[in-house]
Amino acid sequence: QVRLEQSGSAVQKPGSSVRVSCKMSGGSLITSAFSWVRQAPGQGLEWIGRIIPSANMRDYAQKYQGRLTFSADKAANIVYMELRGLTSEDTALYFCAREGAGYPDWGRGTLITVSS
Amino acid sequence: ELVLTQSPATLSVSPGQRITLSCRTSQSINTRLAWYQQKPGQAPRLLIYGASIRAAGIPARFTGSGSGTDFTLSISSLQSDDFAVYYCQQYDRGTFGGGTKVEIK
Numbered sequence: 001q002v003r004l005e006q007s008g009s010a011v012q013k014p015g016s017s018v019r020v021s022c023k024m025s026g027g028s029l030i031t032s033a034f035s036w037v038r039q040a041p042g043q044g045l046e047w048i049g050r051i052i053p054s055a056n057m058r059d060y061a062q063k064y065q066g067r068l069t070f071s072a073d074k075a076a077n078i079v080y081m082e083l084r085g086l087t088s089e090d091t092a093l094y095f096c097a098r099e100g101a102g103y104p105d106w107g108r109g110t111l112i113t114v115s116s
Numbered sequence: 117e118l119v120l121t122q123s124p125a126t127l128s129v130s131p132g133q134r135i136t137l138s139c140r141t142s143q144s145i146n147t148r149l150a151w152y153q154q155k156p157g158q159a160p161r162l163l164i165y166g167a168s169i170r171a172a173g174i175p176a177r178f179t180g181s182g183s184g185t186d187f188t189l190s191i192s193s194l195q196s197d198d199f200a201v202y203y204c205q206q207y208d209r210g211t212f213g214g215g216t217k218v219e220i221k
Contacts, residue, residue: 035210037160045152045160045203047210061210095159102150102165102207104172109159 002027004096004107011113017084020110022096024077030054033099034079036070038092039109050099051079086114118143120204120213128221133194137216139187139204151180151189152203154215160203164189194218 007021022034035050049060053072060068069082083090094110097103119142129135139149147167152160162171164180167187179190191198199220204213 037210037212044201044215045154045205045212047205047212050210097159099207100165101169102162102171102205103152103160104162106159106161 002098002105004098004105006094006096006107006110009111009113011115012086014087014114014116016086017082018086018112019080019082020094020096020112022079022081022107024079024098027077027098029072029074029077029079034070035097035099035103036081037095037097037103039095040089040092043092048081053079083112086112088114090114118145118206118209118211120206120211122202122204122213122216124216125214126217126219128219129194130221131194131196134190134192135194135218137189137191137202137218139182139189139213141185141187141206144184145206145208147183148206148208149180149182149187150205150207151178152205153198153200154203155200163202165207191218196220 003025005023012018033052036048038046051058051070058070067084071080091114096107098105121140123138149167151164154160163174168180177192201215201217203215
């Protein structure tokens with residue numbers, strides 16, 4: 001059974017960067033695709049992008065182009081999301097999800113709070 | 117840009133009722149649609165993919181239908197565990213609908 005374990009919550013200063021990790025167990029990164037989804041407090045789900053490690057392919061939602069980077073450590077079975085130039089509007093719960101037909105597996109989410 | 121519109125935004129219902137949630141897409145997506153259930157403090161849970169295929173372990177009271185631009189999720193005989201927010205998603209592009217909150221009447 002696939003499990004996705006995400007790094008812990010963090011408080012970040014405006015203008016700084018944050019990196020969130022998502023470690024996969026029970027499966028292999030090289031046979032999987034991953035999406036990142038965020039959810040601002042009290043709001044809906046927002047897809048921010050995907051990474052396919054085996055193809056070295058990344059696809060970012062247009063509004064995050066230039067501020068968002070996904071990477072993968074295939075040996076460690078971990079994918080990463082880095083978001084730069086944080087503002088208060090980036091305060092949200094960030095989820096990683098393994099893609100299949102739909103997204104069958106999700107991490108528990110990482111709360112990123114942007115505050116001075 | 118693909119847009120998914122869910123209705124209603126909120127549905128107040130009593131346990132035991134049957135409900136139908138709607139998701140409309142701005143472009144035809146064939147049957148590449150998924151439905152998720154999300155409870156407070158939890159990650160979304162995949163219910164339906166391919167517009168009508170129940171994910172593993174999902175009870176038969178959840179039924180998805182539709183193709184093209186109009187989709188529905190029906191829940192027969194609503195149980196207390198079903199009160200949650202439901203999202204549709206076009207999973208090739210990742211786009212989510214705004215969600216429907218199903219609350220106890």
